[in-house]
Amino acid sequence: MTISSTNVAQIFEVHAASQTSARISFIGAKAFLLESPGDFDLPAQRLIWAVSRTVQGWPDVSEVIPGMTNVLAIFKETPEDPQTVVERLQAAWKEADGIDIAGKTIEVPVHYGGEFATDLPALCDLSGLTDREVVRLHHEGHYRVFALGSAPGFAYLHGLNPQIYMPRKKVPSLRMEKGCVTIGGMQTGVAMLTGPNGWNSIGHADFNMFDPGAAQPALMAPGDTVRFVPERIEL
Secondary structure, three states: OOOOOOOOOOEEEEEOOOOOOOEEEEEOOOEEEEEOOOOOOHHHHHHHHHHHHHHHOOOOEEEEEEOOOEEEEEEOOOOOOHHHHHHHHHHHHHHOOOOOOOOOEEEEEEEEEHHHOOOHHHHHHHHOOOHHHHHHHHHOOOEEEEEEOOOOOOEEEEOOOHHHOEOOOOOOEEEEOOOEEEEEEOEEEEOOOOEEEOOEEEEEOOOOOEOOOOOOOEOOOOOOEEEEEEEEEEO
């Protein structure tokens, strides 16, 4: 899952970020969350991927979960000296050279508009663009998978055109259908489950992206490139 300091249940102490240091939070007794001090962009995520690879090699770490410009390190035992762990993580951040993950390219066929595009009118109102312009800008984008989380197989995609930025809803939709193509802030994605959702739907993809019986259940992985291909446009 993707972790952020705003949705964890308990944060005992926070070491604030500077221009060169990461922000590190204690999550419970065994877990530490490192957050990039930089912008939400690909260079910052490449540093997160690099730190994740480094920390995965530490013998006292049981699990590493890279998220959106953050990484959660879960230790096997409660550290006797948490400050030492903070210093190790800061050193890993400062010494990291950003890496790129050579992923696959995935094309997702989309039915833009229609009954599932419940938030397209609001996005047009916010952006001042027509519905066709919004659809064009969305499907012309080339997106990178930064992390998986939120729901099985859900990919957080970076690369949205700023012209079609749309903040997440203050009051989530109570029932958004699985497969809805959504925008949340400067991210886009495809809903993996039917249920409450705070992102904004502009279409639908009837495309299987998670198979629990497969050797690799999630179709998408960090580093993959995703393109949305208009299969139908109904405006």
